[in-house]
Amino acid sequence: MPGALKQWPTWPEFTKDKGEAEKEFAQYKKDIAEQYGEAALRQSWVKVCKKLESLTDEIAEKGTSMIPVIPFDEIKDLSPEKRAELQSVGCFVVRGVVDRPTADEWFQNAKTYVADNRSSITGWPAETPFVLKLYWSPTQLAARTHPNHLALQRELNSWWHDASNSTSPDPLSYADGIRIRPPKVSFYGLGPHIDAGSLTRWVDPAYRKVYHKIWEGKPEEHDAYDLELRKDADQAIFGGSAHSSVFRAYQGWTALTESGPQEGSLLLYPDVQTVIAYLLLRPFFQPPKDEAEIMDATKWTFDVSDTWFPGTWRDDSQMLSPSSHPHLRLQECMVNIPRMYPGDTVWWHCDMCHAVEVEHHGQHDSSVVYVAATPTTPTNALYMKAQLHDFLAGRAPEDFKRSGSDESGYKGFLGEKSILSGEEGRRAMGFGLTV
């Protein structure tokens, strides 16, 4: 299996007895069943599981080669067919967004910033922090607002459509952390999951509508790039530090160092349409008693009285595991991204299942800056206005407030002097935004 994990880590299996199950959870299922009907949900369930038979075979066979690799220079001139392919798989590597000397310099600067302020910096996991709760280092600002990066973000944002004209592909610079992961330290914190909220996908009426074709029995017609619907989805109705308040068209890593498989890298499930449909339908069905029939979707029983949403906790990202989501064949279909080099980027659709490798068997730190493609929408712009105030004060942005850090007094904090690309970079950081 090229690209699949040699050994599945001991990530948790999500079972009903350990799940979160409040009385009202069953009502969320009943509301959807009432609106769309059991027949449509069942039709979707069977279609999606059928589709997964061939899709999982393909991913298990092709592995990492499922993830397209595009040189930065070619991203704006893709043929319609190639772009459609990238949209369909929902993840890809864009190489050489900045040149290697620039990325090397960013990494050195980041290490200096961390070393100079070490005693004040916190991170995750607490015992061996390497996902650092830093938001305003010159390296992060440079990565977010480098002209090539902004051009790429704008391009990726434009792959979504919105007939309402209330949004634009103009990139906004959502501030997230930075990772400097040392070798030889195991990390179990990020098993297979999907971000952008969890239970809210079923509960928030606007979010639910994003997936209306799936509820209607036509999962093959689900449009994963409909920003007109998606812009109104509330990802954070239940709160929790795992949920971003902004809509990110694609999440992304910008590599500051070289890193390959088995070196603490990223795993992706390279599909954007079928996996999310399966995830959404799964809570409505109970498995057959006979384990031998588990993979036969027609043997599953429709049931909306059950309060359990597999892998779902209100305040956390949406989790997935082999036993709770068997048709996904996660052990064969979570594939390594290709080897990354300084200045490369990897992108994945906001509905994509992803994970971070438990082991880092390499010799060096593996470092990335989290930079997403974030379009301008009314909700996003509102967040950016508040983020700008936090930035100018050196405070952690709203989505990361719990860390409570104040970088204004850090050695090397340069505030708005760190922004690249002139007015375009300043706009991405929220200056002059009208909301």
Ligand SMILES: [Fe+2]
């Ligand atoms: Fe994630």
